[in-house]
Amino acid sequence: MQFKLVPEPPQSLDFVADAQRAVPLVPGSEDDCCARMLNRTDLTSRDEARTWLTFLRALGLAEEQSSGFTRTREDPTPEFLAEQFRANVFGAPALLEILDDAGRPLSAETVFEQFEEEVPTWEHYKNPNTWETIWSERVEYLLEWAVLLGLAEKVDGEYVDG
Secondary structure: OOEOOOOOOOOOOHHHHHHHHHOOOOOEOHHHHHHHHHHHOOOOOHHHHHHHHHHHHHOOOEEEEOOEEEEOOOOOOHHHHHHHHHHHEOOHHHHHHHHHHHOOOEOHHHHHHHHHHHOOHHHHHHOOOOHHHHHHHHHHHHHHHHHHOOOEEEEOOEEEEO
C-alpha cells in the first residue's frame, strides 16, 4: 500500500526520529497520537500531526492496528527511510524516475508538468479548482524529501538524480 500524505520536510532527519518517539508503544487512538505529537514536537496543528502520523506509517516507523496506532521499533536510518520512501510513498518512484530520465537539473515546475499524468483522475474531480496547487506542493515536498534522504540533489534551485 502506498500513502499519499507527505508533510513539509523538516530541516533534518532528527525530526523524523523525534516524531516517531512521540507515537506510543502502547496502541493509542489517532487523536491520542496526534496530541502526543503536538506536545512532543514543534508541530502546531492537528492536521500537521495527522499528516505526520500517516507519513510515519509510510516510512515503516508507525503502524495502525485494530486497537490503535503504535510506534515500530525500526531505527530511522537514512538508508531505511530512503527505501521506505521509494516503496511506500505515492509518487516517489515516478518522481525519481523523472529525475533519472532527465539527465539534467529540473525545476520543481518542470517535474510537476512531467508528473501531472500520475495524479489520480479522481483527484481532479475531488478538488477541481485546486488540484494543481495541491499536487504541485506535494511534488515540491516529494522533491525536498528526496534531497533530504539522499535520493536527489538540489543544484541552484533545481533537482537532479542523486
